Amino acid sequence: MRCKFEEIYIKGGRGGRKLDEVRDKYQKACRKLHLTHNEYVLLLCEAVEFEKDFRTVLLPGLLEHQQSLQEAFILTWKQILSEIASNSDLTSEKFRECHRRICLNIDSIKPVDEYKDFTEKYKTTPTEPVKFTFDESLVEEFAGKLLPNQLTVDNLTVEWLRNKLTELEASIKENQEKRTSLTNGHNSDTLANGKTTPINEINNRLSLNLETSRKDINELKCQERKMLKQTELIRTALNELGCEEAPSGCDISIDNQPAFIDNSPEEVSITGNKCLVDEEWFHGVLPREEVVRLLTVDGDFLVRETTLNDECQTVLSVCWGSHKHFIVQTTPEGQFRFEGPAFPTIRDLIIYQFNSGLPVTQRSGAILHKPIPRERWELNNDDVILLDKIGRGNFGDVYRAQLKNSNEVVAVKTCRVTLPEEHKKKFLQEGRILKQYDHPNIVKLIGICVQKQPIMIVMELVPGGSLLTFLRKKSNSLSEGQLMKMCLDAAAGMRYLESKNCIHRDLAARNCLVGYSNSVKISDFGMSREEEEYIVSDGMKQIPIKWTAPEALNFGKYTSLCDVWSYGILCWEIFSRGGTPYVGMNNTKAREKIDSGYRMPAPENTPDEMYRLMLRCWEYKPETRPNFEQIYTVVETLCNAYRATFC
Numbered sequence: 001m002r003c004k005f006e007e008i009y010i011k012g013g014r015g016g017r018k019l020d021e022v023r024d025k026y027q028k029a030c031r032k033l034h035l036t037h038n039e040y041v042l043l044l045c046e047a048v049e050f051e052k053d054f055r056t057v058l059l060p061g062l063l064e065h066q067q068s069l070q071e072a073f074i075l076t077w078k079q080i081l082s083e084i085a086s087n088s089d090l091t092s093e094k095f096r097e098c099h100r101r102i103c104l105n106i107d108s109i110k111p112v113d114e115y116k117d118f119t120e121k122y123k124t125t126p127t128e129p130v131k132f133t134f135d136e137s138l139v140e141e142f143a144g145k146l147l148p149n150q151l152t153v154d155n156l157t158v159e160w161l162r163n164k165l166t167e168l169e170a171s172i173k174e175n176q177e178k179r180t181s182l183t184n185g186h187n188s189d190t191l192a193n194g195k196t197t198p199i200n201e202i203n204n205r206l207s208l209n210l211e212t213s214r215k216d217i218n219e220l221k222c223q224e225r226k227m228l229k230q231t232e233l234i235r236t237a238l239n240e241l242g243c244e245e246a247p248s249g250c251d252i253s254i255d256n257q258p259a260f261i262d263n264s265p266e267e268v269s270i271t272g273n274k275c276l277v278d279e280e281w282f283h284g285v286l287p288r289e290e291v292v293r294l295l296t297v298d299g300d301f302l303v304r305e306t307t308l309n310d311e312c313q314t315v316l317s318v319c320w321g322s323h324k325h326f327i328v329q330t331t332p333e334g335q336f337r338f339e340g341p342a343f344p345t346i347r348d349l350i351i352y353q354f355n356s357g358l359p360v361t362q363r364s365g366a367i368l369h370k371p372i373p374r375e376r377w378e379l380n381n382d383d384v385i386l387l388d389k390i391g392r393g394n395f396g397d398v399y400r401a402q403l404k405n406s407n408e409v410v411a412v413k414t415c416r417v418t419l420p421e422e423h424k425k426k427f428l429q430e431g432r433i434l435k436q437y438d439h440p441n442i443v444k445l446i447g448i449c450v451q452k453q454p455i456m457i458v459m460e461l462v463p464g465g466s467l468l469t470f471l472r473k474k475s476n477s478l479s480e481g482q483l484m485k486m487c488l489d490a491a492a493g494m495r496y497l498e499s500k501n502c503i504h505r506d507l508a509a510r511n512c513l514v515g516y517s518n519s520v521k522i523s524d525f526g527m528s529r530e531e532e533e534y535i536v537s538d539g540m541k542q543i544p545i546k547w548t549a550p551e552a553l554n555f556g557k558y559t560s561l562c563d564v565w566s567y568g569i570l571c572w573e574i575f576s577r578g579g580t581p582y583v584g585m586n587n588t589k590a591r592e593k594i595d596s597g598y599r600m601p602a603p604e605n606t607p608d609e610m611y612r613l614m615l616r617c618w619e620y621k622p623e624t625r626p627n628f629e630q631i632y633t634v635v636e637t638l639c640n641a642y643r644a645t646f647c
Contacts, residue, residue, distance in 0.1 A: 284305055380451050403446075434525055481643065507567055547569045
């Protein structure tokens with residue numbers, strides 16, 4: 001239904017009866033799926049608690065209960081014998097002697113001693129716990145946010161969860177009242193008919209009632225533990241969302257209502273008729289990590305969008321002690337609100353919240369003081385005109401495009417709308433890293449379009465395209481000096497990244513671009529990390545095996561010296577004019593050969609000094625490899641020597 005909705009949405013725009021029908025069906029399917037998911041999670045929680053209590057409380061309790069019954073049985077016989085003894089006190093010496101012996105023997109009877117080893121003797125080895133686990137295959141193919149063993153809290157499920165929480169709390173209270181009643185009132189009906197009852201019979205009844213009550217109380221405690229575990233699960237899910245983050249309604253389309261912030265020197269106010277996407281304080285689908293970085297002082301705020309369980313939500317993010325994120329709620333009438341009054345548009349809601357000076361919610365106390373505008377690199381999607389498709393990336397298509405304001409021709413990477421939120425964050429990571437870099441051998445970021453879908457990264461258009469394709473097309477016309485200059489450009493770019501503690505992790509000819517005068521620029525920072533050392537914790541999927549250093553492949557440990565290994569492969573690709581590394585070997589075979597000491601031979605006509613540098617880059621131990629500062633010095637010296645000899 002999601003794919004159907006997106007297909008009609010893209011073809012037919014934002015309106016129309018058919019779009020509304022498909023949207024309704026999509027939302028109903030989502031609601032049913034999310035509620036079923038939550039019921040499954042709660043039932044698993046209940047099963048785990050019951051199984052644990054069954055083994056540790058109820059089964060041992062049955063044995064203890066049986067022991068109590070047996071002791072009560074002995075006590076009853078003791079009372080019977082006592083009554084017989086009291087009625088057989090005959091006057092003869094012989095009977096008096098028998099009577100004394102009977103009394104002594106009766107007094108020596110101790111029910112607890114009779115069954116003191118009962119539990120130890122008859123108890124069995126604890127049964128192996130039954131493991132109740134979430135069947136993760138149920139959510140593997142789902143592109144949304146249904147996670148194993150986690151309740152889903154969104155506008156489709158929040159009311160159900162709150163009702164379930166209320167129901168459980170009422171049941172817990174009723175359970176506690178029953179336990180109190182059993183604890184305090186087990187002997188309330190001992191003298192039910194007002195008849196005179198022998199004291200022994202009263203004691204016997206008290207004992208039996210007490211044991212029965214104890215068993216019932218144990219069962220009630222177990223029931224209560226199950227319900228408490230479920231309430232804890234629901235409360236945690238609701239608290240993570242935060243009561244100030246009450247979910248919005250099922251409005252999958254992006255709100256496009258007017259809103260305007262006018263920053264005057266004396267006073268900040270919100271007025272006007274702009275569309276939400278045109279506002280400087282509206283940041284589109286900017287990731288939460290970037291939002292947190294922008295909001296620094298109490299009262300700083302911005303409006304953004306996020307996708308929760310495959311559904312678009314409008315969020316007000318505020319710095320107030322910590323960073324708080326308020327999801328705009330939609331009422332059944334289609335109006336918008338937080339905790340206070342509802343308004344026909346999100347614009348009106350933000351205007352009221354800002355100008356009133358009232359907290360967004362009483363619980364948070366957060367008050368809006370200063371709207372935070374978009375940074376210069378946050379562009380409006382409508383300012384970019386896509387011209388023609390020039391390639392395809394991991395996350396979507398790459399286009400040649402034009403900026404409306406300057407007519408500058410640029411390259412635009414797009415991210416597919418249907419990708420999961422995690423993938424979109426990875427896509428934007430490249431822009432987040434590039435926006436702070438400025439170097440002639442690093443591809444330049446112009447901006448990121450996050451105002452609406454699809455999100456886009458806008459970069460300088462490098463005319464020569466991929467270095468790998470360029471090398472293969474121009475293989476016959478490239479001189480040794482030009483190839484060496486390409487290696488120098490790559491070394492300069494990597495030296496700059498090394499100084500910024502940036503690990504590229506995917507350095508290869510396919511990820512370099514060729515600019516004017518055959519200059520080389522490092523590109524494709526999708527796998528990059530801004531750390532001195534990075535340990536992979538999410539497996540080694542999509543790792544370029546033949547370009548990756550052994551320590552990264554074997555231990556998941558990345559440093560800038562891993563990029564040095566990759567640089568050696570890049571130099572080999574350049575001098576082989578676009579050759580394939582470890583040709584004829586699959587990834588597994590190449591890894592085995594490298595670990596056994598094999599290194600690729602030099603491509604034809606490679607200067608000896610360049611091949612020696614490659615071999616130094618391929619040292620098995622990372623600490624014995626040169627860093628990029630040293631590499632740049634070596635390659636620069638070779639380039640100067642070449643120019644002096646041939647020019």
